[in-house]
Amino acid sequence: MKRAKKIRPNQILQMGEDFGQPFTSFVPQPFSGSMTAFEYIIMIKILNLVKPIKVFEFGTYMGNTTRFILENGLQFSEEKQFIYTLDLNDTEGVKFEGNDDALAKKVVGTRRLYQESSYRERVVQLLGDSLTYDFSSIKHQFQLILIDANHALEYVTKDTENAFSLLDDKSTYTIIWDDYEHPSFTDLTAYVDELAYKGRNIYHVEGTNWAIELSRDLVVPPAIVGVSV
Numbered sequence: 001m002k003r004a005k006k007i008r009p010n011q012i013l014q015m016g017e018d019f020g021q022p023f024t025s026f027v028p029q030p031f032s033g034s035m036t037a038f039e040y041i042i043m044i045k046i047l048n049l050v051k052p053i054k055v056f057e058f059g060t061y062m063g064n065t066t067r068f069i070l071e072n073g074l075q076f077s078e079e080k081q082f083i084y085t086l087d088l089n090d091t092e093g094v095k096f097e098g099n100d101d102a103l104a105k106k107v108v109g110t111r112r113l114y115q116e117s118s119y120r121e122r123v124v125q126l127l128g129d130s131l132t133y134d135f136s137s138i139k140h141q142f143q144l145i146l147i148d149a150n151h152a153l154e155y156v157t158k159d160t161e162n163a164f165s166l167l168d169d170k171s172t173y174t175i176i177w178d179d180y181e182h183p184s185f186t187d188l189t190a191y192v193d194e195l196a197y198k199g200r201n202i203y204h205v206e207g208t209n210w211a212i213e214l215s216r217d218l219v220v221p222p223a224i225v226g227v228s229v
Protein backbone atom coordinates (compact mmCIF):
# COMPACT_ATOMS: atom_id res chain seq x y z
CA MET A 1 0.00 0.00 0.00
CA LYS A 2 1.17 3.54 -0.75
CA ARG A 3 2.14 5.63 2.28
CA ALA A 4 2.37 9.35 2.89
CA LYS A 5 5.82 10.67 1.93
CA LYS A 6 8.29 11.02 4.80
CA ILE A 7 9.73 14.42 5.62
CA ARG A 8 12.62 14.94 8.01
CA PRO A 9 12.26 17.67 10.65
CA ASN A 10 15.36 19.43 9.27
CA GLN A 11 13.57 19.87 5.95
CA ILE A 12 10.80 21.79 7.70
CA LEU A 13 13.22 23.70 9.90
CA GLN A 14 15.13 24.91 6.82
CA MET A 15 12.05 26.57 5.36
CA GLY A 16 11.36 30.29 5.85
CA GLU A 17 13.53 33.00 7.36
CA ASP A 18 12.66 32.92 11.04
CA PHE A 19 15.84 31.41 12.53
CA GLY A 20 16.71 32.71 15.97
CA GLN A 21 13.23 33.93 16.75
CA PRO A 22 12.22 33.55 20.43
CA PHE A 23 9.03 31.71 21.36
CA THR A 24 6.94 30.99 24.44
CA SER A 25 6.67 27.43 25.69
CA PHE A 26 5.53 25.48 28.71
CA VAL A 27 6.89 22.35 30.37
CA PRO A 28 5.10 19.48 28.56
CA GLN A 29 2.54 17.60 30.57
CA PRO A 30 3.39 14.03 31.57
CA PHE A 31 -0.02 12.58 30.71
CA SER A 32 -1.11 11.06 27.44
CA GLY A 33 -3.21 13.09 25.02
CA SER A 34 -0.82 16.02 24.71
CA MET A 35 1.80 16.94 22.13
CA THR A 36 5.54 16.39 22.66
CA ALA A 37 8.06 19.21 23.09
CA PHE A 38 9.53 18.29 19.71
CA GLU A 39 6.13 18.54 18.02
CA TYR A 40 5.86 22.01 19.52
CA ILE A 41 9.15 23.00 17.86
CA ILE A 42 7.70 21.90 14.51
CA MET A 43 4.51 23.80 15.39
CA ILE A 44 6.56 26.99 15.89
CA LYS A 45 8.02 26.55 12.43
CA ILE A 46 4.61 25.92 10.89
CA LEU A 47 3.18 29.02 12.59
CA ASN A 48 6.00 31.10 11.15
CA LEU A 49 5.54 29.64 7.65
CA VAL A 50 1.76 29.84 7.52
CA LYS A 51 1.25 33.00 9.60
CA PRO A 52 -2.36 31.97 10.21
CA ILE A 53 -5.06 34.58 10.57
CA LYS A 54 -7.37 31.93 12.02
CA VAL A 55 -6.72 28.49 13.50
CA PHE A 56 -9.13 25.59 14.05
CA GLU A 57 -8.44 22.78 16.52
CA PHE A 58 -10.53 19.59 16.65
CA GLY A 59 -10.05 18.35 20.24
CA THR A 60 -9.18 20.94 22.92
CA TYR A 61 -8.46 18.47 25.72
CA MET A 62 -6.62 20.40 28.50
CA GLY A 63 -6.10 23.38 26.19
CA ASN A 64 -2.32 23.13 26.26
CA THR A 65 -1.85 23.21 22.49
CA THR A 66 -4.53 25.88 22.22
CA ARG A 67 -2.49 28.01 24.64
CA PHE A 68 0.75 27.26 22.79
CA ILE A 69 -0.69 28.34 19.43
CA LEU A 70 -2.35 31.35 21.05
CA GLU A 71 0.85 32.62 22.70
CA ASN A 72 3.03 32.01 19.64
CA GLY A 73 0.66 32.63 16.75
CA LEU A 74 -1.20 35.71 17.85
CA GLN A 75 1.52 37.97 16.41
CA PHE A 76 0.36 37.03 12.89
CA SER A 77 -3.29 37.87 13.29
CA GLU A 78 -5.50 40.82 14.08
CA GLU A 79 -8.59 38.61 14.27
CA LYS A 80 -10.34 38.95 17.60
CA GLN A 81 -11.45 35.33 17.25
CA PHE A 82 -8.04 33.81 16.49
CA ILE A 83 -8.43 30.15 17.55
CA TYR A 84 -11.59 28.09 17.40
CA THR A 85 -11.31 24.88 19.39
CA LEU A 86 -13.95 22.17 19.62
CA ASP A 87 -14.50 19.55 22.31
CA LEU A 88 -17.36 17.51 23.71
CA ASN A 89 -19.78 18.81 26.31
CA ASP A 90 -21.00 15.25 26.90
CA THR A 91 -19.62 11.80 26.01
CA GLU A 92 -23.07 10.18 25.81
CA GLY A 93 -23.57 8.34 22.51
CA VAL A 94 -19.99 8.96 21.27
CA LYS A 95 -17.95 5.93 20.11
CA PHE A 96 -14.28 5.82 21.11
CA GLU A 97 -11.11 3.87 20.29
CA GLY A 98 -7.93 3.35 22.33
CA ASN A 99 -7.91 5.51 25.45
CA ASP A 100 -9.92 8.34 23.86
CA ASP A 101 -12.86 7.56 26.15
CA ALA A 102 -10.83 8.22 29.32
CA LEU A 103 -9.36 11.44 27.91
CA ALA A 104 -12.78 12.74 26.92
CA LYS A 105 -14.39 11.93 30.29
CA LYS A 106 -11.53 13.61 32.12
CA VAL A 107 -12.02 17.00 30.49
CA VAL A 108 -15.79 17.43 30.14
CA GLY A 109 -16.57 20.69 31.93
CA THR A 110 -12.95 21.33 32.94
CA ARG A 111 -11.13 24.67 33.10
CA ARG A 112 -8.64 24.67 30.23
CA LEU A 113 -5.06 25.90 30.28
CA TYR A 114 -5.54 28.60 27.63
CA GLN A 115 -7.79 30.29 30.19
CA GLU A 116 -4.58 31.12 32.10
CA SER A 117 -3.42 33.23 29.14
CA SER A 118 -3.92 36.97 29.14
CA TYR A 119 -5.04 36.52 25.49
CA ARG A 120 -7.79 34.04 26.39
CA GLU A 121 -10.55 36.20 24.90
CA ARG A 122 -9.06 35.46 21.45
CA VAL A 123 -10.10 31.77 21.82
CA VAL A 124 -13.56 30.60 20.76
CA GLN A 125 -14.45 27.44 22.70
CA LEU A 126 -16.97 25.38 20.73
CA LEU A 127 -18.77 22.54 22.49
CA GLY A 128 -20.35 19.56 20.75
CA ASP A 129 -19.75 16.31 18.93
CA SER A 130 -17.62 16.91 15.83
CA LEU A 131 -19.57 14.20 14.00
CA THR A 132 -22.76 16.27 14.03
CA TYR A 133 -21.50 19.82 14.67
CA ASP A 134 -22.77 22.47 12.22
CA PHE A 135 -19.75 24.27 10.71
CA SER A 136 -21.69 26.04 7.97
CA SER A 137 -21.16 29.58 9.32
CA ILE A 138 -17.32 29.39 9.45
CA LYS A 139 -16.26 27.81 6.15
CA HIS A 140 -13.08 28.76 4.17
CA GLN A 141 -11.60 30.87 6.99
CA PHE A 142 -8.77 28.86 8.55
CA GLN A 143 -5.12 28.66 7.44
CA LEU A 144 -4.03 26.22 10.17
CA ILE A 145 -6.18 23.25 11.20
CA LEU A 146 -5.31 20.61 13.79
CA ILE A 147 -7.26 17.34 13.68
CA ASP A 148 -6.85 15.74 17.10
CA ALA A 149 -10.26 14.82 18.54
CA ASN A 150 -11.81 11.37 18.20
CA HIS A 151 -9.45 8.94 16.44
CA ALA A 152 -12.05 6.34 15.37
CA LEU A 153 -12.25 6.16 11.58
CA GLU A 154 -15.80 7.50 11.28
CA TYR A 155 -14.85 10.63 13.24
CA VAL A 156 -11.46 11.18 11.59
CA THR A 157 -13.13 10.93 8.19
CA LYS A 158 -15.83 13.44 9.13
CA ASP A 159 -13.37 15.80 10.85
CA THR A 160 -11.13 15.69 7.77
CA GLU A 161 -14.02 16.41 5.39
CA ASN A 162 -15.06 19.30 7.62
CA ALA A 163 -11.43 20.51 7.79
CA PHE A 164 -11.31 20.67 3.99
CA SER A 165 -14.42 22.87 4.01
CA LEU A 166 -13.13 25.08 6.85
CA LEU A 167 -9.80 25.58 5.07
CA ASP A 168 -8.85 28.87 3.40
CA ASP A 169 -7.08 27.10 0.54
CA LYS A 170 -6.50 30.35 -1.37
CA SER A 171 -3.78 31.19 1.20
CA THR A 172 -0.72 29.36 2.51
CA TYR A 173 -2.05 26.63 4.80
CA THR A 174 -1.26 23.51 6.83
CA ILE A 175 -3.47 20.74 8.18
CA ILE A 176 -2.05 18.54 10.95
CA TRP A 177 -3.37 15.07 11.82
CA ASP A 178 -2.06 14.02 15.22
CA ASP A 179 -1.62 10.34 16.13
CA TYR A 180 -0.59 9.23 12.64
CA GLU A 181 1.23 5.87 13.04
CA HIS A 182 -0.08 5.55 16.62
CA PRO A 183 -0.43 1.78 17.19
CA SER A 184 -3.98 2.19 18.58
CA PHE A 185 -5.22 4.10 15.53
CA THR A 186 -4.19 2.10 12.47
CA ASP A 187 -7.39 3.08 10.59
CA LEU A 188 -6.44 6.74 10.96
CA THR A 189 -2.99 6.08 9.46
CA ALA A 190 -4.48 4.09 6.57
CA TYR A 191 -7.05 6.84 5.92
CA VAL A 192 -4.41 9.60 5.81
CA ASP A 193 -2.20 7.44 3.58
CA GLU A 194 -5.15 7.01 1.22
CA LEU A 195 -5.60 10.80 1.04
CA ALA A 196 -1.91 11.15 0.18
CA TYR A 197 -2.18 8.41 -2.43
CA LYS A 198 -5.12 10.23 -4.02
CA GLY A 199 -2.93 13.31 -4.49
CA ARG A 200 -3.13 15.50 -1.38
CA ASN A 201 0.26 16.97 -0.45
CA ILE A 202 0.62 15.06 2.82
CA TYR A 203 3.84 14.11 4.62
CA HIS A 204 4.65 12.14 7.76
CA VAL A 205 7.06 14.22 9.87
CA GLU A 206 9.68 11.71 11.06
CA GLY A 207 10.12 11.60 14.83
CA THR A 208 6.57 12.81 15.41
CA ASN A 209 3.06 11.37 15.28
CA TRP A 210 2.08 14.06 12.82
CA ALA A 211 0.94 13.83 9.24
CA ILE A 212 0.83 17.31 7.70
CA GLU A 213 -0.68 18.63 4.51
CA LEU A 214 1.25 21.62 3.14
CA SER A 215 -0.16 24.05 0.62
CA ARG A 216 1.74 23.71 -2.66
CA ASP A 217 3.51 27.07 -2.24
CA LEU A 218 5.40 25.63 0.77
CA VAL A 219 8.24 24.02 -1.16
CA VAL A 220 10.12 21.33 0.77
CA PRO A 221 13.94 21.51 0.46
CA PRO A 222 16.14 18.38 0.33
CA ALA A 223 17.16 16.88 3.68
CA ILE A 224 20.55 17.88 5.09
CA VAL A 225 22.75 14.79 5.02
CA GLY A 226 24.37 13.88 8.36
CA VAL A 227 21.88 15.80 10.54
CA SER A 228 20.18 13.48 12.99
CA VAL A 229 16.68 15.02 12.91
Ligand SMILES: C[S@@+](CC[C@H](N)C(=O)[O-])C[C@H]1O[C@@H](n2cnc3c(N)ncnc32)[C@H](O)[C@@H]1O
Nearest residue numbers: 033034059061065087088104129130148149150
Ligand atom coordinates in the same frame (compact mmCIF):
# COMPACT_ATOMS: atom_id res chain seq x y z
C1 LIG B 1 -6.05 13.81 22.19
S1 LIG B 1 -7.12 14.92 22.95
C2 LIG B 1 -6.72 16.47 22.20
C3 LIG B 1 -5.37 16.99 22.59
C4 LIG B 1 -5.13 18.43 22.30
N1 LIG B 1 -5.34 18.75 20.89
C5 LIG B 1 -3.72 18.80 22.71
O1 LIG B 1 -2.84 18.90 21.83
O2 LIG B 1 -3.48 18.96 23.92
C6 LIG B 1 -8.67 14.54 22.18
C7 LIG B 1 -9.82 15.42 22.61
O3 LIG B 1 -10.88 15.20 21.67
C8 LIG B 1 -12.11 15.23 22.34
N2 LIG B 1 -13.11 14.47 21.56
C9 LIG B 1 -13.26 13.13 21.47
N3 LIG B 1 -14.30 12.82 20.66
C10 LIG B 1 -14.81 14.01 20.22
C11 LIG B 1 -15.90 14.33 19.38
N4 LIG B 1 -16.65 13.40 18.81
N5 LIG B 1 -16.15 15.66 19.16
C12 LIG B 1 -15.38 16.61 19.73
N6 LIG B 1 -14.34 16.35 20.53
C13 LIG B 1 -14.05 15.06 20.79
C14 LIG B 1 -11.83 14.62 23.70
O4 LIG B 1 -12.77 15.06 24.66
C15 LIG B 1 -10.39 15.10 23.98
O5 LIG B 1 -10.40 16.23 24.80
